[in-house]
Amino acid sequence: MNGSTASHGDMTPMQRLLTSLGHQEPDRVPLFLLPVMQGARELGLSIADYFARPERVAEGQLRLRARYRHDCLYTFYYAALETEAWGGTVLYRDDGPPNAGVPVIRRPEDIDQLTAPRVEDSPALLRVLETTRLLAAEAGGEVPIVGVVMSPFSLPVIQMGFGPYLALMHEQPERFERLMRLNEEFCVAWGNAQVAAGANAICYFDPVSSSTIVPRERFLATGFEIARRTLARLQAPAAMHFASGRALKIVDLLPDTGAVAIGVSHHDDLGALKQVCRGRLSLLGNLNGISMRHWTPEQAEAEVKAAIAAAGRGGGFVLGDNHGEIPWQVPDEVLAAVSDAVERWGRYPLDWCRRD
Amino acid sequence: MSPGSDGLLAALLALDRLQARTLLRDVRARSAPLDVIERLVRPALEEIGRRWEAGDCALSQVYMSGRICEELVEELLSETRQDSEPADADPGPQAQAPRLAIAVLEDHHLLGKQIVRTVLRAAGHQVMDYGRQDVDGLVARVREDRIEILLVSTLMLPAALRVRLLTERLCALSPRPRVIVGGAPYRFDDGLWREVGADAVGLSAGEVLPILGRLLEAGS
Ligand code: B12
Numbered sequence: 001m002n003g004s005t006a007s008h009g010d011m012t013p014m015q016r017l018l019t020s021l022g023h024q025e026p027d028r029v030p031l032f033l034l035p036v037m038q039g040a041r042e043l044g045l046s047i048a049d050y051f052a053r054p055e056r057v058a059e060g061q062l063r064l065r066a067r068y069r070h071d072c073l074y075t076f077y078y079a080a081l082e083t084e085a086w087g088g089t090v091l092y093r094d095d096g097p098p099n100a101g102v103p104v105i106r107r108p109e110d111i112d113q114l115t116a117p118r119v120e121d122s123p124a125l126l127r128v129l130e131t132t133r134l135l136a137a138e139a140g141g142e143v144p145i146v147g148v149v150m151s152p153f154s155l156p157v158i159q160m161g162f163g164p165y166l167a168l169m170h171e172q173p174e175r176f177e178r179l180m181r182l183n184e185e186f187c188v189a190w191g192n193a194q195v196a197a198g199a200n201a202i203c204y205f206d207p208v209s210s211s212t213i214v215p216r217e218r219f220l221a222t223g224f225e226i227a228r229r230t231l232a233r234l235q236a237p238a239a240m241h242f243a244s245g246r247a248l249k250i251v252d253l254l255p256d257t258g259a260v261a262i263g264v265s266h267h268d269d270l271g272a273l274k275q276v277c278r279g280r281l282s283l284l285g286n287l288n289g290i291s292m293r294h295w296t297p298e299q300a301e302a303e304v305k306a307a308i309a310a311a312g313r314g315g316g317f318v319l320g321d322n323h324g325e326i327p328w329q330v331p332d333e334v335l336a337a338v339s340d341a342v343e344r345w346g347r348y349p350l351d352w353c354r355r356d
Numbered sequence: 357m358s359p360g361s362d363g364l365l366a367a368l369l370a371l372d373r374l375q376a377r378t379l380l381r382d383v384r385a386r387s388a389p390l391d392v393i394e395r396l397v398r399p400a401l402e403e404i405g406r407r408w409e410a411g412d413c414a415l416s417q418v419y420m421s422g423r424i425c426e427e428l429v430e431e432l433l434s435e436t437r438q439d440s441e442p443a444d445a446d447p448g449p450q451a452q453a454p455r456l457a458i459a460v461l462e463d464h465h466l467l468g469k470q471i472v473r474t475v476l477r478a479a480g481h482q483v484m485d486y487g488r489q490d491v492d493g494l495v496a497r498v499r500e501d502r503i504e505i506l507l508v509s510t511l512m513l514p515a516a517l518r519v520r521l522l523t524e525r526l527c528a529l530s531p532r533p534r535v536i537v538g539g540a541p542y543r544f545d546d547g548l549w550r551e552v553g554a555d556a557v558g559l560s561a562g563e564v565l566p567i568l569g570r571l572l573e574a575g576s
Contacts, residue, residue: 093514097512
């Protein structure tokens with residue numbers, strides 16, 4: 001397929017990923033580069049036009065993989081796509097990701113009447129499913145296709161606004177619980193529709209569970225239980241992604257959510273995370289996408305080496321950015337330098353970083 | 357931190373509004389409202405900011421504790437306003453206070469601004485809230501209101517980068533308003549605030565208080 005030419009003896013991206021997730025060392029560290037909007041640049045389209053047609057996003061992902069040789073195809077459009085399904089609007093801009101428009105839940109009482117949308121009724125969600133099918137047909141099982149859901153616990157930030165959501169969480173436990181149940185039904189249906197369309201894994205974005213946003217005790221009483229219930233019903237392995245929120249304070253709890261991997265922040269110590277996770281939970285991360293904007297190729301190489309040195313040994317590690325999407329402003333040369341550096345320094349056994 | 361503000365800090369982190377209120381009232385019985393703010397509220401809010409930045413407390417605690425403080429301080433100040441005759445009313449820190457405004461620039465995320473505004477108000481400052489603005493609108497408001505210090509919050513990277521245009525435009529005003537920026541992109545790129553021409557960056561909402569102190573000292 002497009003860009004999947006592996007040299008003799010190399011693993012396919014799927015084998016590479018599965019070996020690493022099985023806490024074994026593959027041929028090299030898998031790279032989940034996760035460019036998203038960059039597909040529009042590849043196709044010479046505006047960001048809004050790019051996301052308007054599923055075949056464009058599929059083509060964009062294939063071209064990006066041909067260019068950077070990373071180990072997955074990513075069907076993520078933008079987070080606000082899910083609130084579109086709930087009746088919300090999306091605000092585009094030319095130089096960055098779209099954002100959600102005004103909240104669909106305007107007052108907490110609205111939750112009492114709220115019903116979850118059906119996947120098949122949402123043109124936006126159907127576009128993603130079509131992209132997934134197109135990519136699955138191309139990938140032929142050799143390149144993992146990663147789908148995305150917002151967690152039931154994080155989605156309300158864009159369903160109702162952050163301040164009102166924090167107030168709901170603290171002050172109206174019953175309404176909060178009702179919203180969680182509705183969101184769980186939606187999340188499971190949406191995730192499994194992507195699996196049925198060909199996604200091999202689901203990235204479950206849950207930054208509200210991160211310790212940047214809620215303390216450990218609240219996470220245990222809320223986001224943790226919600227993740228456990230939701231991930232158990234997804235028909236594919238899931239990575240719990242904190243979108244660059246911190247996770248070190250809760251990492252001991254995370255294997256019990258059922259996630260096979262976690263997406264971790266540049267604000268966390270990757271080595272310290274690895275110590276807790278070794279053999280139990282794979283790590284995805286933790287390059288700082290925002291600072292990538294002004295990296296030199298040498299810096300890109302140094303950052304890649306540092307991450308591999310901290311977490312690469314023994315497998316259980318996928319190199320990527322720390323947010324799950326590369327900012328629009330990051331130069332293509334930096335992404336190419338990241339990819340080159342993984343090729344150069346990511347080959348197992350990682351003798352260069354072995355200290356005995 | 358004083359022992360009193362330690363107690364308040366603990367109450368705030370536990371989101372214990374009643375305990376926080378009791379602590380403020382105890383100190384209020386012995387001192388002026390502005391002392392209560394200076395000695396109790398302000399150090400507690402600054403410490404919460406420091407802890408958040410260090411990863412030792414969560415945004416939900418920052419937000420909820422800010423709300424509690426703003427409400428309690430409002431209670432305190434409204435009592436003072438009722439108690440005192442207009443003639444000898446304590447003008448408070450506003451007497452020589454700079455003209456402050458806060459806005460979100462070309463972004464749809466208002467929480468950061470709200471939290472910073474809450475901290476400012478809870479610490480006894482008056483601040484104009486311009487809501488969401490584009491560069492033109494913001495420059496016009498700043499000029500009209502003769503703002504001396506402008507606080508700008510952004511969550512998305514393109515919005516953070518737009519601050520460059522804003523600071524360039526503000527340079528044409530005399531005296532040039534100082535600009536303090538904050539929001540997630542600045543927390544992931546140390547040099548971004550300088551790159552966009554800001555005078556200071558706050559990595560947490562609590563930091564706004566010492567930054568204001570520094571800017572005022574430098575300006576006087
Ligand atoms: C939780 C979260 C989410 C949640 C909720 C987002 C939301 N608020 O709407 C979800 C999962 C929905 C989400 C989605 C997205 N997210 Co998000 N998300 C986060 C996360 C983890 C926290 C964001 C947040 O709201 N924090 C709360 C605010 C109040 O915090 P804050 O801005 O830092 O403010 C504090 C201080 O900085 C300071 N402060 C703020 N302003 C000011 C001003 C002054 C003057 C001062 C002194 C201080 C100050 O005070 C505050 C309290 O201490 C951050 C990463 C991170 N680690 O912070 C990414 C982040 C904000 N997300 C990001 C992005 C891109 C997105 C999406 C656009 C992704 C996409 N393609 O769809 C969407 C947009 C969603 C939408 N609104 O439509 C990027 C933005 C930067 C960029 N790359 O452009 C971030 C920074 C991640 C990253 N590292 O790149 N996200």
